[in-house]
Amino acid sequence: MTRLVRRTGLLRQETAAGAAAQIVLLALLGAVTGLGAAGWLAGLVFTAGTWAALTHALSRTRPAAFGPANGVTLARATLVGGVTALVADSFTRPVPVTLLAALTTVALVLDAVDGQVARRTGCVSSLGARFDMEVDAFLILVLSAYVALSLGPWVLLIGAMRYVFVAAARVLPWLSGALPPSMARKTVAALQGVALLVATAGVLPHLAELAVVLLALALLTWSFARDIHWLRRTGRDHRPTAARPAAAPRALVAAARVTRPAPRN
Numbered sequence: 001m002t003r004l005v006r007r008t009g010l011l012r013q014e015t016a017a018g019a020a021a022q023i024v025l026l027a028l029l030g031a032v033t034g035l036g037a038a039g040w041l042a043g044l045v046f047t048a049g050t051w052a053a054l055t056h057a058l059s060r061t062r063p064a065a066f067g068p069a070n071g072v073t074l075a076r077a078t079l080v081g082g083v084t085a086l087v088a089d090s091f092t093r094p095v096p097v098t099l100l101a102a103l104t105t106v107a108l109v110l111d112a113v114d115g116q117v118a119r120r121t122g123c124v125s126s127l128g129a130r131f132d133m134e135v136d137a138f139l140i141l142v143l144s145a146y147v148a149l150s151l152g153p154w155v156l157l158i159g160a161m162r163y164v165f166v167a168a169a170r171v172l173p174w175l176s177g178a179l180p181p182s183m184a185r186k187t188v189a190a191l192q193g194v195a196l197l198v199a200t201a202g203v204l205p206h207l208a209e210l211a212v213v214l215l216a217l218a219l220l221t222w223s224f225a226r227d228i229h230w231l232r233r234t235g236r237d238h239r240p241t242a243a244r245p246a247a248a249p250r251a252l253v254a255a256a257r258v259t260r261p262a263p264r265n
Contacts, residue, residue, distance in 0.1 A: 018051065018054070023047060025079075026047075035089060042084050042087075046080075061126075073132050083103050083139065090149065097200065101201040104193075108194070115132070136193075142159070147199040155213055158220060165224060179230065188220055188222075188223040195216035
């Protein structure tokens with residue numbers, strides 16, 4: 001019991017440190033850019049939401065340690081909080097695009113780091129994977145909101161697609177099925193961040209930015225459509241079939257012998 005209390009306290013310290021780091025970053029942004037009320041509000045709401053969600057998840061799963069990979073993801077979440085604050089401020093006044101692009105770039109680079117750290121340190125977990133996925137999804141949503149200011153509201157489809165899929169899964173349970181690993185899915189997901197970063201930084205002519213983001217949206221739509229088709233098909237394949245007549249007792253015994261797992265050494 002004492003070990004559990006001590007471990008819980010350490011995990012809470014990790015999340016509290018993350019929240020403190022987020023507030024420090026917001027203060028630095030305020031000093032450098034004069035962060036407005038909208039930016040502060042968005043940044044603080046993001047901080048409180050991340051801290052509450054992560055603390056709740058840790059209390060449910062109770063991992064032995066927070067782990068270095070989750071530490072990298074938490075650092076990335078802190079950067080995403082900074083991006084969120086700047087994007088929220090951009091709706092009321094101009095923000096430094098270079099700083100916004102720099103924070104986004106580091107967050108995207110770290111996305112390739114936390115998974116490597118998790119595998120090399122043997123701390124791969126469902127909590128870490130979910131934490132990583134949620135940070136990715138929110139960053140894409142925030143970036144799509146920023147790019148929509150210049151390219152049009154249709155860009156929001158990129159950020160909203162994953163959340164629409166999750167909402168649809170509550171109505172259509174077969175959408176909650178496990179998907180097989182796919183390099184194509186991972187590649188398309190990574191391209192969304194790169195495309196939105198390019199559009200955010202404004203390094204290309206307007207028509208080129210439009211083409212890049214349209215291509216990213218088309219690939220994302222294809223990826224989701226492919227996964228939905230697979231889930232639909234497998235959902236049908238695994239529907240319960242009509243009951244068959246009972247087999248003879250000898251057949252049941254034979255089947256049990258065939259399917260019985262081999263003893264472990």
